[in-house]
Amino acid sequence: MQTKDFNLMKYFIGALSLILFIALTIVGYVEVKASKDEIRPYISANNKKCIDCHVKKGIGEGQVNDWKHSRHAEKGIGCIECHKAEEKDIDAYKHEGFLIATIVSPKDCSKCHEDASKEFQESHHAQAAKFIGSMDNVLGSIVEGPAAATSGCRQCHGSEVKVLANGKLDPDTWPNTGMGRINPDGSKGSCSACHARHSFSIACLPCKAQFFYSSGTTA
Amino acid sequence: METTIERIKEKSLKDRAIDFIQKEVPDHMYSFSYCMGATPLILFLVAAATGILMTFYYIPFSERAYESVRAITSEVYLGWFIRGLHKISINLMIFTLFLHLVRVFVTRAYKTQGELKWLIGTMLFFTILAMGFTGYSLVYDQVSYWGMTVVMNMAEEMPLFGPPLAYLLRGGAEVSELTLLRLYDLHTKLLPLLLILLIGSHIIAITVLGFEKVEGSEGKHLFYPEHAMKVGLIAVGLLILIVNLVMIFPPTIGQMANPLEVASNVAPPWYFSAVYKWITIAPRQPALFGILLFCVVFVSYPYIDRFLTERGFDMGRVNIVIGSAAVLIFAILTLWNVVI
Amino acid sequence: MGVINDNISRRKFLSSAFMAVGLGFGLGTLGLRFLQFLSPTVKAKRFEEILVGTVNELSKSDAMPMEIAGSKILFLKTDAGLVAFSRKCTDLGCLVGWDKAKQQFICPCHQGVYDRNGKNIAGPPPRPLDRFPVITKGENIYVKIKA
Numbered sequence A: 001m002q003t004k005d006f007n008l009m010k011y012f013i014g015a016l017s018l019i020l021f022i023a024l025t026i027v028g029y030v031e032v033k034a035s036k037d038e039i040r041p042y043i044s045a046n047n048k049k050c051i052d053c054h055v056k057k058g059i060g061e062g063q064v065n066d067w068k069h070s071r072h073a074e075k076g077i078g079c080i081e082c083h084k085a086e087e088k089d090i091d092a093y094k095h096e097g098f099l100i101a102t103i104v105s106p107k108d109c110s111k112c113h114e115d116a117s118k119e120f121q122e123s124h125h126a127q128a129a130k131f132i133g134s135m136d137n138v139l140g141s142i143v144e145g146p147a148a149a150t151s152g153c154r155q156c157h158g159s160e161v162k163v164l165a166n167g168k169l170d171p172d173t174w175p176n177t178g179m180g181r182i183n184p185d186g187s188k189g190s191c192s193a194c195h196a197r198h199s200f201s202i203a204c205l206p207c208k209a210q211f212f213y214s215s216g217t218t219a
Numbered sequence B: 001m002e003t004t005i006e007r008i009k010e011k012s013l014k015d016r017a018i019d020f021i022q023k024e025v026p027d028h029m030y031s032f033s034y035c036m037g038a039t040p041l042i043l044f045l046v047a048a049a050t051g052i053l054m055t056f057y058y059i060p061f062s063e064r065a066y067e068s069v070r071a072i073t074s075e076v077y078l079g080w081f082i083r084g085l086h087k088i089s090i091n092l093m094i095f096t097l098f099l100h101l102v103r104v105f106v107t108r109a110y111k112t113q114g115e116l117k118w119l120i121g122t123m124l125f126f127t128i129l130a131m132g133f134t135g136y137s138l139v140y141d142q143v144s145y146w147g148m149t150v151v152m153n154m155a156e157e158m159p160l161f162g163p164p165l166a167y168l169l170r171g172g173a174e175v176s177e178l179t180l181l182r183l184y185d186l187h188t189k190l191l192p193l194l195l196i197l198l199i200g201s202h203i204i205a206i207t208v209l210g211f212e213k214v215e216g217s218e219g220k221h222l223f224y225p226e227h228a229m230k231v232g233l234i235a236v237g238l239l240i241l242i243v244n245l246v247m248i249f250p251p252t253i254g255q256m257a258n259p260l261e262v263a264s265n266v267a268p269p270w271y272f273s274a275v276y277k278w279i280t281i282a283p284r285q286p287a288l289f290g291i292l293l294f295c296v297v298f299v300s301y302p303y304i305d306r307f308l309t310e311r312g313f314d315m316g317r318v319n320i321v322i323g324s325a326a327v328l329i330f331a332i333l334t335l336w337n338v339v340i
Numbered sequence C: 001m002g003v004i005n006d007n008i009s010r011r012k013f014l015s016s017a018f019m020a021v022g023l024g025f026g027l028g029t030l031g032l033r034f035l036q037f038l039s040p041t042v043k044a045k046r047f048e049e050i051l052v053g054t055v056n057e058l059s060k061s062d063a064m065p066m067e068i069a070g071s072k073i074l075f076l077k078t079d080a081g082l083v084a085f086s087r088k089c090t091d092l093g094c095l096v097g098w099d100k101a102k103q104q105f106i107c108p109c110h111q112g113v114y115d116r117n118g119k120n121i122a123g124p125p126p127r128p129l130d131r132f133p134v135i136t137k138g139e140n141i142y143v144k145i146k147a
Helices: A007-034 A045-057 A061-068 A079-083 A114-122 A135-144 A146-157 A207-213 B002-010 B013-021 B038-054 B062-074 B079-107 B115-137 B142-157 B162-170 B177-209 B223-248 B270-281 B284-299 B301-310 B315-339 C010-038
Strands: A093-095 A098-100 B024-026 B220-222 C047-054 C063-068 C071-078 C081-086 C097-099 C104-107 C112-114 C120-122 C134-137 C140-146
Touching: A007 B079, A007 B223, A007 C010, A045 A061, A045 A079, A079 A098, A135 A146, B024 B223, B038 B079, B038 B177, B038 B223, B038 C010, B062 B079, B062 B177, B079 B115, B079 B223, B079 B270, B079 B315, B079 C010, B115 B142, B115 B177, B115 B270, B115 B284, B115 B301, B142 B162, B142 B177, B142 B284, B162 B177, B220 B223, B223 C010, B270 B284, B270 B315, B284 B301, B301 B315, C047 C063, C071 C140, C081 C134
Parallel strands: none
Antiparallel strands: A093 A098, B024 B220, C047 C140, C063 C071, C071 C081, C097 C104, C104 C112, C112 C120, C134 C140
16 A cells, blocks of 8 residues: 655645635635615505505516615605595595595605795796796697696796696696696795605706607797 | 453454454455445535534425515525525536446346345435435425426326325325325435444445455455545545536526416426436326336345356346436437427 | 655645635635624614605694604604604513603503603603604604614
8 A cells, every 4th residue: 555645636736725715715706795785664554555565566666666765765754655535635535545646746855845936836947847838838739738847848937737627637748747736736936846756856957958859849 | 241341351442443444355445436326425414514504494384485585585694505405516516316226237246145235325325316206306496386296196007006105205195284294204304314324334235245246356455444445535536516506507596486376397306317318208197107017126136146147147238228228218209398 | 555644845834825815815704704694784874864755644633653764763743742752662672652642651560651742651761752853844753863
């Protein structure tokens, strides 16, 4: 029986083990990179009802997902906090046991964001829809016609949202996120014209720039 | 009585242990093709370790099962890594197991005195395939659910012991949450226990019965440190391989099981593809009968070999032919299933 | 047979040492990864003001229990205004209930008793009930919680 020297073998095993160590370190690095920043939404019992049903039915999943990544979500400000309505609101309706309104106007936002909302109401931005019925909009409403005004001018400037007899919103006037939108509750404007819903944090491009980028009409 | 005790006392436990690991191993074991028994074992240990780790997160109950697997894959820290290791080590293990089987078959290592090794080996083979099936079903995605259903129905069709077996496995007349629980128990408790016993017996059988003589190999070398070092080298090499494979092919998860709708892409894992294809192309009863027949021939092959050798057949040649044919058919059926 | 051999040469020692160190790193890291899998790093908790409701909603009844971000709280109208008490008993952590008739907090586990200001008046609790800061912004009431 020769006494073999296993030195080479041992060096091999040692070297391979070190390569294994490097591979595992890379694994750890990959993992850490993946689990960096995360928002922790707080979902109250009522909001959970909204979210579960909407996600299950596949309606508004994008909105829910946007919200989950928002600052509102971390503070527990969810669906019902903004969308809840009172009996006296003309656009209020019953939905799965809650009394809600689709439109969240600057008046609703002002419940928490009083200062910003007040400043906005007093600004010229909130008057954006005013000119539409006036002579300034001859080219739009009269020359090109109401359809052009609805799908073009009003999309940025804002429409006057009408509530039909059956409680639903007039499809000629909604959806609309125009900056000067005249809401059913009387307040002017739409905060989400710049603070895109439902994450709200970042103010998006000013309307005029959007006008150029979008495939809107060239009035 | 006295003499036995004296004989036991003759050598200390330490010396006995040293004697055991310093047993001799024939020189043909230098070749890797003869070391493919150790490879599945190493991979099994990795699979067992990662499997045990996952039991700390897995929930064996219908939708929660799918949720927990999804959580392991995308939320739990290093979950993808552990699950990926588990999947890849299992797939690699079954692959090298097939290689080992082919090698043993072609070299006729079951020849007289070695039948026990073969018998235990076949039991191991079936148990490992069962582990593969039960493990796959635990994910509770579409493939799991419909795979479960199909296999249960197949089991039910078996003659005699079929229906009661299917009933036991399913926990009733239909696939339900009890089924998942039973498969979970099988996969994590009963079958691993059986596997450990079988692996132990397989190794002991080899130690006691020795290796089949291979032509051209004359010398012997020590199990420890020589062979052991080699196995150690292979083990570390395998680990590097699978860790890298996990990073290249991280684990995924399919759609959640929907008892009301069969997805179009339901297909068993590759190691069952051949059998699956077979029962697809052949009419029902003959197909199942064929599988049973194959199993019987497979298990009792050493005796068939002995029988035919006595009748003058050159089993060395025969085995090479049968082995090659089997591999070819397996490959064709598997690829056919994958391509179409 | 030479397994236990005291006469080990420098060469053998070096190779064995290298193998041992390598294996230590390699298998050690693998074991570490396994351990990390079982015990994920606890996400650092930070304070967050969470909206609970409006002043009107919380004035509906004297005591309103609720669960916010994992903490169980009881809102109580005390002499000093609206207070958010933690329902975790300061004895050993059982859930404390509010007894309206007696105007006391009672812990069922070891019969700890707190008065309506959260002060521990009987039983094993060593200190008064913990409170969460309540922040009022206009109509809205927020609770500052570690989440």
